[in-house]
Amino acid sequence: MGYTIAEKILMAHAGRIDIRPGEFIEARVDLALGNDITAPIAIEEFKRSGFKKVFDKNKIVLVPDHFAPAKDLKSANQCKALANFAKEQEIRNYFEIGCMGIEHALLPEMGLVLPGDLVIGADSHTCTYGALGCYSTGVGSTDLARAFMDGKVWLKVPPSIKFIYKGKRNIWVGGKDLILYTIGKIGVDGASYKVMEFSGPVIRALSMDDRFAMSNMAIEAGGRAGIIEPDAITKKYVSKFKRKMKFYASDKDAVYEKIYEWDISDLEPQVACPHLPSNVKSVSKLGDIKLDQVVIGSCTNGRISDLRIAAKILKARKIKPGLKLIVIPATQKIYLEAVKEGLAEIFVKAGGVFSTPTCGPCLGGHMGILTEGETALATTNRNFIGRMGSPKSFVYLSNPAVAAASAIAGRIIHPQEVL
Numbered sequence: 001m002g003y004t005i006a007e008k009i010l011m012a013h014a015g016r017i018d019i020r021p022g023e024f025i026e027a028r029v030d031l032a033l034g035n036d037i038t039a040p041i042a043i044e045e046f047k048r049s050g051f052k053k054v055f056d057k058n059k060i061v062l063v064p065d066h067f068a069p070a071k072d073l074k075s076a077n078q079c080k081a082l083a084n085f086a087k088e089q090e091i092r093n094y095f096e097i098g099c100m101g102i103e104h105a106l107l108p109e110m111g112l113v114l115p116g117d118l119v120i121g122a123d124s125h126t127c128t129y130g131a132l133g134c135y136s137t138g139v140g141s142t143d144l145a146r147a148f149m150d151g152k153v154w155l156k157v158p159p160s161i162k163f164i165y166k167g168k169r170n171i172w173v174g175g176k177d178l179i180l181y182t183i184g185k186i187g188v189d190g191a192s193y194k195v196m197e198f199s200g201p202v203i204r205a206l207s208m209d210d211r212f213a214m215s216n217m218a219i220e221a222g223g224r225a226g227i228i229e230p231d232a233i234t235k236k237y238v239s240k241f242k243r244k245m246k247f248y249a250s251d252k253d254a255v256y257e258k259i260y261e262w263d264i265s266d267l268e269p270q271v272a273c274p275h276l277p278s279n280v281k282s283v284s285k286l287g288d289i290k291l292d293q294v295v296i297g298s299c300t301n302g303r304i305s306d307l308r309i310a311a312k313i314l315k316a317r318k319i320k321p322g323l324k325l326i327v328i329p330a331t332q333k334i335y336l337e338a339v340k341e342g343l344a345e346i347f348v349k350a351g352g353v354f355s356t357p358t359c360g361p362c363l364g365g366h367m368g369i370l371t372e373g374e375t376a377l378a379t380t381n382r383n384f385i386g387r388m389g390s391p392k393s394f395v396y397l398s399n400p401a402v403a404a405a406s407a408i409a410g411r412i413i414h415p416q417e418v419l
Helices: 003-016 039-048 075-087 104-109 125-130 139-152 175-186 208-221 232-238 304-314 330-341 342-347 400-407
Strands: 024-028 031-033 060-061 119-120 135-138 152-156 160-166 194-198 225-228 258-263 270-272 281-282 295-298 324-327 377-380 394-397
Touching: 003 024, 003 119, 003 135, 003 194, 003 225, 024 304, 024 324, 031 039, 031 104, 031 139, 039 075, 039 139, 060 104, 104 125, 104 208, 104 330, 119 125, 119 139, 119 324, 125 135, 125 225, 125 232, 135 225, 139 342, 160 281, 160 295, 175 258, 194 208, 208 225, 208 232, 208 304, 270 295, 295 304, 304 330, 304 342, 304 400, 324 342, 330 342, 377 400
Parallel strands: 031 060, 031 119, 119 135, 160 194, 160 258, 194 225, 295 324, 295 377, 377 394
Antiparallel strands: 024 152, 270 281, 270 394
């Protein structure tokens, strides 16, 4: 009996010669990640346990990104806790304002996560890195604290579900649409404590940015990880990084709990309606949804290709009067690229604002909080009640093309309506 990619990575990091779903394993981690919300708790637990030094100062990453730049005194203190701990422990990978970014875009960009790695992060969207062919999963702050101590984590081996996508992808349909479609099909608990393994000819033709968007939202279906087998596109992306990496592939006789196979040739851009990422409809079937705010950014769709798509639609156009457009590049590198390419100018001339990297509005933190009765369309990953502010506000999710076109129209539309 063969093994899946996930099982092979977990087996290697647990020092096992066999592994099966449902087993509990103790595994060594290649990287442990914390942010300004979750890491302060882990730091407190680390110190309370009596440890003086972290297991490996080069295998811990701290990124204050959720409420940074600090929106108030409380968030400033959270960020300061990370800064102090990083200095005290000589943690090399500490990224603050000026060199920071949204953690799940920053780590792949810097080569801190690579194929074959086992990565844990005290943030649910740590599953993003599975796009590179590694096993990455979100954990609690106490699990992160334990990893700070000895570089290990207890995990329950999850079963895998395979998703095969076939057909020809239509224009304006990207990774965000594929994952929204998938969540719409299986529900927010359809992959609960499972590995989602994305495959098929459509996936093999996707860019890395689109793959990151898909793996990022595996957690929105309850998935522990969202993995894509490394291929030539993956290898090109990681070729500039020199650290050791291993490319795993699932065996032909690997066992999957379920296998889904879809032809997406007729798939339109997808929109998740309030108040669940699974409440998905094709954009042409939405009706007249008027908007107060559009947000383009986040760890799902704040990469340079996303900004290029949005700028292509917004160039020489104006957003609807009275609407707020907020564009947030995911890292400083992406910010600079957007400035150099003239994308930032396009957004500002269209009537939007162009922000420094931050999670900001995605979690209702800052930089775009909704008040009662307001409706937003965002390229973020969650649209729960109160996610972006008032519990009486409404959040729709889409890809960057739909978001940009809708900012012009003031209502949710297909990009072709403005081109």
